[in-house]
Amino acid sequence: MDNDHILKVEHLSKAFFKYQVLTDVNYTLAKGQIAAIIGPNGAGKSTFFNLVTGYHHVTGGHVFFREEEITNWPRHKIARIGITRAFQVSNIYPKLTTYENVRQSILAQKKKTLNFFTPAARLAKEETLELLNLTGLQSHKHTEAGILSQGDKKKLELALALASKPDLLLLDEPTAGMSSEETHETMELVKRLNEEIGLSILFTEHDISVIFGYAKKLSVLHQGILVAEGTPEEVRRNKEAQQCYLGDELC
Template structure:
């Protein structure tokens, strides 16, 4: 059974079909890229899966359960993690405190005001930071971190609920080329180690074609291609959508 199965998903805004009868699946441990030109419907599709938008029709099956229309927190508690295009942490807190706050929320302990939050889940928070290579910065104020390190903290927070599916919206946005490849290589390692399935949107074609197991392409709200990097690179419809010509994608090695 697929971890995630999208069935005839549609969303309209007024008379505009932002997403139109889109269907695809993600298998266990698969690293799936969702790409397309501006206005293709990527963000709308992504936000429906995460619960930020309600679909007009269609199904979003997570491990066989239809989650279409559920609130983001309900979807998170089912085992779906999420990172955002613009990463942010609480600058007034330390790195480990940011992760602890997410763990406290997941354990639904926010009402236990008589117990100092600093004593809750610190060991587990350090373990998660170690998985993303940030344990040595645990007690540093988050406001002192470089942006690439903030992205790693966000990833640690996304792992708090032991997700079986991780949604990553533009995970390398705002990062230098070296940072981009380091972060995606880290995510790919975690995918292999933990068997997490990942759906990610990305504008960097170097990242997409170097790391994705499979690529799906949207254009004007419709799915126009689904296949391996080699297949997508030579797909005539994809080249037409991106370039309006027969040009091929130029991808540089990481």
């Protein structure tokens, strides 16, 4: 009861050799919240995600998931404990079909991947179809994932992350490469997941309408430093945030 955060980051820093990419970032995400991290290219948004999910080695600071410190855990353990992510550049299984992609992630979540003798084709049929329907990929289920359109690859990216039944979902520019219609559909799905099953979501985005339309909390990163934080309204009025990122047209 004492603490209702799902993700807490303390003094997080990352240096690649002598280049400081992230400096002393403190960040807290409340359970069930949907929040965004914004900032110009190179601000450190993806690095932040990479540190939380174990993709990069943390060089300073601590990452907590609920009460547990997960700093520098191996990637698969972080995924198992309940944090999954969708990548900015789609990171899928190009030679498997869309259906097989999603099924693979579901079987991993259900701990069925050490089953040697049941044909995979017989397992997790319903769950796989359900998730394909949810993400709008049902008509492409037998297509090799490598030849999907950019937008569909991003949807598959989201499906792979959701298949792990995470408690915290990290989305790195989830709608990049999507048409405006697809962007709307995808973000509505994300919003529904947040509202209906209470999934905590943290995303990065460049699309201003997506940021202000869906995030309840905004944090602005600039050159690896967290410069502003608050509700969308507060951030919109924040002088520093305007200078760094938002530009004049929003003020």
